[in-house]
Amino acid sequence: MSSESVKSGRPSERRRSSRFAWLFDPKLLTTAAGSLVVVVLGGLAQVSFGAYSMTFAQAWGAVFDPQVLFNAQAWNAFLLGGELPEMSTESLIVWNIRLPRVLVGIIVGMNLAVSGAIFQAVTRNELASPFILGVSSGAGLMILLTLVVFGGLSAFLPLIAAAGGATAFLIVYAIAWKNGTSPVRLVLAGVIVGTVFNSLQTALFFFADDIGIVQSAIAWTTGSLTGTDWAQVRLVLPWSVVAILLAVVGARQCNVMLLGERTAKSLGMSIEKVRFALSGVAVLAAAASIAVAGIVGFVGLIVPHVVRNLVGSDYKKVIVGCLFVGPALMVGADVGARLALNPVQIPVGIVTGLVGGPYFLYLMRKKQNMGEI
Amino acid sequence: MVFNVGSIRPSNGSEDAVDDASTSDAPEGGASDLAGEGLVLGYPTMEDPVVDGESIVAEPGAVTALVGPNGSGKSTLLKGLAKQLDPDDGSVLVDGRDVHSMGTKELARKLGLLSQESTSPDSITVEDLVYHGRYPHRGFFEHVTEEDQQAVDRAIELAGCEHLRNREVGSLSGGQKQLAWIAMVLAQDTDVLLLDEPTTFLDLHHQLEVMEIIETLRADSDITVVVVLHDIEQAARLADRVVALKDGEIQARGPPEDVVTEELLAEVFRVDAEVVPTDRGPRITPLRPRHEDEDDADAVEAKESTEGEARW
Numbered sequence A: 001m002s003s004e005s006v007k008s009g010r011p012s013e014r015r016r017s018s019r020f021a022w023l024f025d026p027k028l029l030t031t032a033a034g035s036l037v038v039v040v041l042g043g044l045a046q047v048s049f050g051a052y053s054m055t056f057a058q059a060w061g062a063v064f065d066p067q068v069l070f071n072a073q074a075w076n077a078f079l080l081g082g083e084l085p086e087m088s089t090e091s092l093i094v095w096n097i098r099l100p101r102v103l104v105g106i107i108v109g110m111n112l113a114v115s116g117a118i119f120q121a122v123t124r125n126e127l128a129s130p131f132i133l134g135v136s137s138g139a140g141l142m143i144l145l146t147l148v149v150f151g152g153l154s155a156f157l158p159l160i161a162a163a164g165g166a167t168a169f170l171i172v173y174a175i176a177w178k179n180g181t182s183p184v185r186l187v188l189a190g191v192i193v194g195t196v197f198n199s200l201q202t203a204l205f206f207f208a209d210d211i212g213i214v215q216s217a218i219a220w221t222t223g224s225l226t227g228t229d230w231a232q233v234r235l236v237l238p239w240s241v242v243a244i245l246l247a248v249v250g251a252r253q254c255n256v257m258l259l260g261e262r263t264a265k266s267l268g269m270s271i272e273k274v275r276f277a278l279s280g281v282a283v284l285a286a287a288a289s290i291a292v293a294g295i296v297g298f299v300g301l302i303v304p305h306v307v308r309n310l311v312g313s314d315y316k317k318v319i320v321g322c323l324f325v326g327p328a329l330m331v332g333a334d335v336g337a338r339l340a341l342n343p344v345q346i347p348v349g350i351v352t353g354l355v356g357g358p359y360f361l362y363l364m365r366k367k368q369n370m371g372e373i
Numbered sequence B: 001m002v003f004n005v006g007s008i009r010p011s012n013g014s015e016d017a018v019d020d021a022s023t024s025d026a027p028e029g030g031a032s033d034l035a036g037e038g039l040v041l042g043y044p045t046m047e048d049p050v051v052d053g054e055s056i057v058a059e060p061g062a063v064t065a066l067v068g069p070n071g072s073g074k075s076t077l078l079k080g081l082a083k084q085l086d087p088d089d090g091s092v093l094v095d096g097r098d099v100h101s102m103g104t105k106e107l108a109r110k111l112g113l114l115s116q117e118s119t120s121p122d123s124i125t126v127e128d129l130v131y132h133g134r135y136p137h138r139g140f141f142e143h144v145t146e147e148d149q150q151a152v153d154r155a156i157e158l159a160g161c162e163h164l165r166n167r168e169v170g171s172l173s174g175g176q177k178q179l180a181w182i183a184m185v186l187a188q189d190t191d192v193l194l195l196d197e198p199t200t201f202l203d204l205h206h207q208l209e210v211m212e213i214i215e216t217l218r219a220d221s222d223i224t225v226v227v228v229l230h231d232i233e234q235a236a237r238l239a240d241r242v243v244a245l246k247d248g249e250i251q252a253r254g255p256p257e258d259v260v261t262e263e264l265l266a267e268v269f270r271v272d273a274e275v276v277p278t279d280r281g282p283r284i285t286p287l288r289p290r291h292e293d294e295d296d297a298d299a300v301e302a303k304e305s306t307e308g309e310a311r312w
Helices: A011-015 A026-048 A056-063 A072-080 A089-122 A135-149 A151-176 A183-206 A211-222 A230-249 A251-257 A261-266 A271-293 A299-311 A315-339 A348-366 B074-081 B104-110 B126-132 B146-159 B174-187 B204-220 B232-238 B262-267 B296-306
Strands: B034-041 B051-058 B063-067 B089-094 B111-114 B192-196 B224-228 B241-246 B249-254 B271-278 B281-289
Touching (some): A056 A089, A072 A230, A089 A230, A089 A251, A135 A151, A135 A211, A151 A183, A230 A251, A251 A271, A261 A271, A261 B111, B051 B089, B063 B074, B074 B224, B111 B174, B146 B204, B204 B224, B232 B281
Parallel strands (some): B063 B241
C-alpha cells in the first residue's frame, strides 16, 4: 500500500510505521498540492473580481488583513452570527461578501465528492453519484413544493430540501429491503423513487405562475452558490465536519465492501449495518450540500473517478483525495459561474455539467481503465 | 517451516480467550469440530430445497472432502456450513455452538471461507488483500498490530506467494490470484477452513500448489478443513474423509479407500471407471460415462468384457 514499499528483506518493517504512513503517498500528495493551487487561484479570482473593482494586491491584502484575521469579534460575527466590527471597505467586501462564497464552495465540494465516493463503493457502481439513492429527487420535489405551493415556508427551504432528500433515501432503502438489500436492489429502488418524484417535480413547474419562482426553482435544482454568505457557512459547517470525519473513519470499511458481499461477510463484516451506516454518512453530506447550494450535479460523480485514476482504489486515499479535488472542481466551476457572463451569474451546476461531459469524453478516448472500482 | 495455529490468538478484548503459545509440534487439543445437523438448504428461486435434512460432521483437525456430480448440492452444503446461506431448518454448530448465535466477527475468527470466485479491485496489491484477512481480528479504530503482521507474513509464506507480495491482483494469472486469496483466508487464522472448489479453474501446477498447502495445513496445524473438489482422485489423495453427495443426499462417507470405489463412481457419478489402490491413494481411470437407460448389469457386462480383471 505505501508506495515507498519495495521488496525488502524484512517485510514487516514497512507496516510498523505510523498509522498514517499511507498519507504520504507521492500520488496523493501531488493531487492534494495541485488541488490546493486550483483552490487558491480560484479563490483569489473570486475575491478580486466583481462589481466593486479592486486590484489583486488589494484583494490579497484584504484576505490577509490582520485587523480581520486576528479579530475575535470578526470571527464571532462570521461563525456565530454576531455583530461585525469596523473594517475597511475592501475587507468588508472581501470578507463579508466574496470570501464566504469561496468557503461554501470548498465545503460543498468536499461533501459532494466524499458522498459520491462512498456511494460508488456501497453500490459497487462507478457511475453512482451522491444523488443515486433518491436524495436529489426527494430534495427536488420538496424544493418545488415549497416554492410553488407552500410559499410561506420559503425561509425554511434549505432544511426542507435536506430533509426531503434524507426521507427519500429512507424510502429507497425501505423499498429495496427484503431480508437485507444488495447493490442492485438499491440502485433499482433509487430509479423507482427517482422517476416518480422527478415526474411530480416537473409537474409542479406547470403550476408556477411567476417566472421568478421558476428561476429560483431552477437555481435550486441545478445548484447555485449565488448569494451564499456566512449564514450558509454556519449552516453547513457542523454537519460537514461530522460527515467528513465519519467518512474518513469508514474508509477502511469501504475497502472491505469492495471485495464483494460474500467475501466481506466471510470476513465477519455485518454487511447490512455497515452499508446503512456508510449510506447514512453519504446522505448526510449530500443533504448538507443541498441545503446551501441546491442539487449540484456531476461533482459527486466525476471527482471520485478522477481521484481513483490518480491515487488508486484504496479508499483511505480516495476519500482524502476527494477532500482536495472536490473543492478544486467546485471553486473552479464557481469562478466560471460567477464571472463568465459578468454581471449575470449562472447556477454553478450548469458549469459543472459543461465540465463533466467533456471530461468523460476525454476519459473514454484516453484511458483503458476508466476509474474502475 | 511450521504453521503454528496455537500461538496466534486474538487479544482484542473480545470474549475469545487468549491462549499461551503452544509448542510447534504438539498443538493443544483444540481442534475445532464443525457439524451440520438436519440441514435443509435451498435457494429462494427454487421450490424444493437442494439439501433436505442432511447431517454432516467434519472430523476435527482433518481434511474432509465433499465430492459429487454437478448439482449434487456440495457447494450449497458448504455455503450452509459457512453461514453464507441461511438454512430453512437444522443448525450448524462450531465447537458445539450454533453459528447463528455467534457475532459475525466472532464467527469469522473461527471459520473462514474461500469462495469459488472472488472479486477485488484490480489495483489492490496482494499484501493489502492478505491484510484484509485480519479484518475480524481488528477493532474499528485499531491499527495494524504485530500479531497481524506476523499472521500475514506466515499466510503469504504458506500460500507460496511471497514473490507476488507487491504485485497488483488485477495483473495476476488465475492461479496466482487463487494463491493470493488463499493467503487472505489463511491470514484470517481460523480454526475451521472451508474451501469451495479451490482447484477448479487452475492449471496443473497451481492445482498441486493448492493441494500442497492443504497437506501442510493438515500436517502442521489442527485446522479442520472441508474442501469441495471436482476431481475425485485429488479428493481421495488429499482427504482423510470423503463425503459423496448426489441430488442433495449424502450417499457415502468415510475414509477414501472405503468411499471411492467403482460402485460409488458408477452410482453417484454415473461413470464406469477402474479404481486401483496405490501408495499415493486410489488411482482412478475413467472409462466411459454411464447412460441414462443402462442398469448395473449391462454396465458390468460391458466392462468385464473389455478388461476381465478382478475387481478391487
